[in-house]
Amino acid sequence: MLNGNLEAFWRSRLSKKDxxxxxxxxxxxxxxxxLKHAIQSGDTNFWNNKGFTYWEFMARSTVVNLATGLERGGxxxxxxxxxAKIKDVGIEVANQHISFVTHDYDNGNIGEVKGLLSLKQMADYHxxxxKLFNIPNHFYGGTWLNNVPDEAEFTLYGELYCHDCDSAVGYKGANQ
Known part of the structure; x- marks a missing residue:
């Protein structure tokens, strides 16, 4: 399904307004x-009224955080x-995303929209x-503040990258 082409995978998810x-x-x-074309030709509400510079910055800072996390993990x-290792992590994250979306869609008892994930679901699959790459949880992926409960972090800055995520109502954790 993924075949290692992360650009094509995430482009397909864009078309579904994920x-x-x-x-x-x-x-x-x-x-x-x-990226600039996708943003400029897309729905401004979907892009949270943020332009190219914002999303490029978010991507660049994510790469830096991920590289640091890999180094901290040894x-x-x-x-x-x-x-290459960052791409390996990216492939695993995409595979986890597929798994969580499929589970959410098939079970239909999580949040309000089938197949739409909550901030908590996304943090869990990250x-x-x-863990497979020894990256500490608080690097990249929604839970940067190590000693702060995830829910507080989601409230604090979840809107930065996901203003339109589903709720976590009915979500019992990654082992659900």
Missing amino acids: PVARIGYALWVTDTAK FRGTFSQMR HIAF
């Missing part, structure tokens, strides 16, 4: 002109090796993916 696709596509697009490598 909220997390904004940052996913911004992260993995191979040409910033494509990964050491050249620049090329780091890029944490699952990160």
Whole structure:
């Protein structure tokens, strides 16, 4: 389904108005002109009335946080090796996204919209993916403040990247 093409995957999620696709596509697009076009030709409400500069910044800061998380988790490598490892993490995150969306859609008892994830669901699948790469939970993926409860963080800055996520009503955690 994914075949390692993260740009195509997140572009397909954009077409479905998947909220997390904004940052996913911004992260993995191979040409910033494509991102600019997607934003300028898209629904401004979907993009939270934020332009190209905002989403490019969000993507760049995410890459830096992810690289730092990999290093904190013990990964050491050249620049090329780091890029390859970041892509490996990206593929795992995308696979977890697929799994969580499928579960949400099939169960229909989470949140208000089938297949639309909450901030908590997204944080959980990032944490699952990160664990495979020894990345601490608080790097990249919605829960940056290590000693602050996730729900407080979502309230504090969840709107920065997901103003239109589903609620977490009925969500019992990643093992649900």
